[in-house]
Amino acid sequence: MSVTTVHRCPPIILILLFLLITFGSHLTPATIHAQDADTELFAQFYWRHHGIHTLGRVHTPILEVGGVRVQYFDQGRLEDHRHLTSNPAEVVGHTPLTHVLMADAPWMPINGLPVTYGMLREQSGATIPPPEGFAGGTLALQDHIFIPANYGLTPGPGYLVPHQFWTYINRTSLFPGGWMHGVGLPLTQPFEVVVATADGERSLVVQAFDRTVLLLDLAEQHDWAVRRAHIGTDATWLYYGEPLAAAYPAAPPDLYPDAPKRIEVDLQRQWLWAYQGDVLVMDAPVSTGKDRFETPPGRWRIYDRYRLRRLRGSYRGETWDVPDVPAVMFYWGGFAIHGVYWHDRFGTGERHSHGCVGLAPHDAYRLFDWAPIGTQVIVR
Numbered sequence: 001m002s003v004t005t006v007h008r009c010p011p012i013i014l015i016l017l018f019l020l021i022t023f024g025s026h027l028t029p030a031t032i033h034a035q036d037a038d039t040e041l042f043a044q045f046y047w048r049h050h051g052i053h054t055l056g057r058v059h060t061p062i063l064e065v066g067g068v069r070v071q072y073f074d075q076g077r078l079e080d081h082r083h084l085t086s087n088p089a090e091v092v093g094h095t096p097l098t099h100v101l102m103a104d105a106p107w108m109p110i111n112g113l114p115v116t117y118g119m120l121r122e123q124s125g126a127t128i129p130p131p132e133g134f135a136g137g138t139l140a141l142q143d144h145i146f147i148p149a150n151y152g153l154t155p156g157p158g159y160l161v162p163h164q165f166w167t168y169i170n171r172t173s174l175f176p177g178g179w180m181h182g183v184g185l186p187l188t189q190p191f192e193v194v195v196a197t198a199d200g201e202r203s204l205v206v207q208a209f210d211r212t213v214l215l216l217d218l219a220e221q222h223d224w225a226v227r228r229a230h231i232g233t234d235a236t237w238l239y240y241g242e243p244l245a246a247a248y249p250a251a252p253p254d255l256y257p258d259a260p261k262r263i264e265v266d267l268q269r270q271w272l273w274a275y276q277g278d279v280l281v282m283d284a285p286v287s288t289g290k291d292r293f294e295t296p297p298g299r300w301r302i303y304d305r306y307r308l309r310r311l312r313g314s315y316r317g318e319t320w321d322v323p324d325v326p327a328v329m330f331y332w333g334g335f336a337i338h339g340v341y342w343h344d345r346f347g348t349g350e351r352h353s354h355g356c357v358g359l360a361p362h363d364a365y366r367l368f369d370w371a372p373i374g375t376q377v378i379v380r
Contacts, residue, residue: 042071042078043249045092050282052248054174054228059236059243070095072236072243075228076212089176094211096184097231102208105238110213111229113206115193120208123188125149127157140349147186159186162205165214167347168226173273173283184210221341222326222361256281262376263337263367265357267295270349272337272357274367281370284363285347287340289355292316295379296355300331302375305368311338313354320354327364331377339364 039062046055056074063070069080077095085091098120101108106118127149131139136155139146145166148158169175175182187208194201205216206229213229236243259277265286266272273283289295293315309328312321326339339361343352346360357379359367 039249040252041080041082041092044252044255045078046249047251047255048279049174049176053224056230056232057243058247058249059232060240061244072240073232074230076232077235087177089178090181093177094182094184096210097235098187098208098210098213101231101234101238102187105234108234108238110206110231110234111215113193113195113204113215113229115206117234120188120213123191124208126189127159128189129157130155149185151180151185159189159207161186161207162190162216163348164216164226164344165190165207167285168214169209170347171283173280176280183212183214190216221344224362225344225360260376261371262378263371265295265337265377265379267297267379270347270351272359272367274370282363282366284359284367287343287346287350287352287358289353290351293318293354295335295353295357296332297379298332299379300377302329302331302337302371302373302377304330305373307368309338311336311356315354318354326361327359327368329368329371329375337364337367337377 042062045051051073055076055078059072059074061071063072071078077097079093079095080091081093082091098117101117102121102124106116106121108117109115110117110120130148131141131146134146134148134155136148137153140163141160143163144160145163146158147161148154148156150156166179169179169183172178187210190205190207193204193206195204203218205218207214213231215227215229217225217227233243256279257277259279261274261276261281264273264275265288267288270286270288271283272286274281306328308324308326310321310323311325311328313319313334322342326341328336328338330336335355335357337357337359340346340353340358341361344360345352346358352358
């Protein structure tokens with residue numbers, strides 16, 4: 001089970017004042033690099049992989065650090081890896097900033113939380129024995145995934161990762177090179193902190209990885225429940241002083257091809273992909289029809305859409321009447337792809353619907369805004 005550590009958060013205003021301090025320059029020389037092909041490389045990666053959510057605002061121009069072109073954002077640092085690989089999914093990499101900040105700034109609060117990088121360092125290495133019979137790779141448990149603490153994923157001690165984190169880091173539209181390339185291995189067990197907000201106290205689950213610190217808001221279901229901490233902001237303050245004014249990279253004009261749109265749903269994997277031509281636009285976990293209400297396979301097209309819709313029905317002895325169902329897209333009779341706010345078991349393989357394809361509300365709205373009437377739906 002997870003390691004639970006509860007902290008009380010000081011007033012947010014004190015943290016904001018703390019972050020106004022300039023911490024000097026990094027020891028590694030950095031030079032500003034020409035804004036040409038490198039800008040296009042990072043901007044393409046940013047917009048194609050939902051950088052507003054996964055990276056946030058730009059904090060520096062493109063720099064050269066140790067011979068590598070990099071750029072800092074709210075939630076991390078991108079690196080140009082074209083000299084290391086020709087794999088399109090890996091030519092842009094995420095820096096393992098968590099390690100760097102744990103070493104260089106143990107006194108610094110993370111993302112304005114009542115947790116410092118030094119506290120992460122103290123918790124790092126607190127592995128647990130592998131489950132009995134574990135033969136390597138990763139292992140799905142009831143609410144966690146067991147990951148051994150080595151890049152070969154060979155049998156040995158490791159960490160528990162909440163299923164919400166595991167689902168998030170396996171989204172190829174966010175991390176095209178896979179979870180190990182985009183996020184890295186866990187460095188701590190998950191633990192809980194309590195933060196003060198304008199609406200009262202809220203609990204967050206925190207877990208450090210090589211390249212990020214992930215936060216899970218236990219009360220959030222309509223927006224992104226999992227977020228990346230602003231470790232890029234922390235690193236920018238530490239090494240370069242005040243970040244640039246809030247900004248986002250300019251979106252490339254040819255981000256997606258002028259090609260047909262389609263949605264594919266895999267019933268066995270409980271996953272959805274949205275493509276424009278052959279370009280992956282988004283992917284997300286789903287929950288489809290439970291036993292006796294199985295979602296039928298086939299090919300259809302979206303024929304009606306509602307941003308909010310009351311869904312009612314009765315079949316095989318069960319009756320349902322659900323108000324304000326978000327982002328409803330009917331594709332065959334009463335079958336629809338839509339948002340679900342009454343459970344959060346996406347990515348577990350569990351099937352909970354009466355035949356529809358259920359998504360977390362934020363995923364459903366993103367798909368709804370992208371997929372017009374006529375979009376092909378393939379269920380297999």
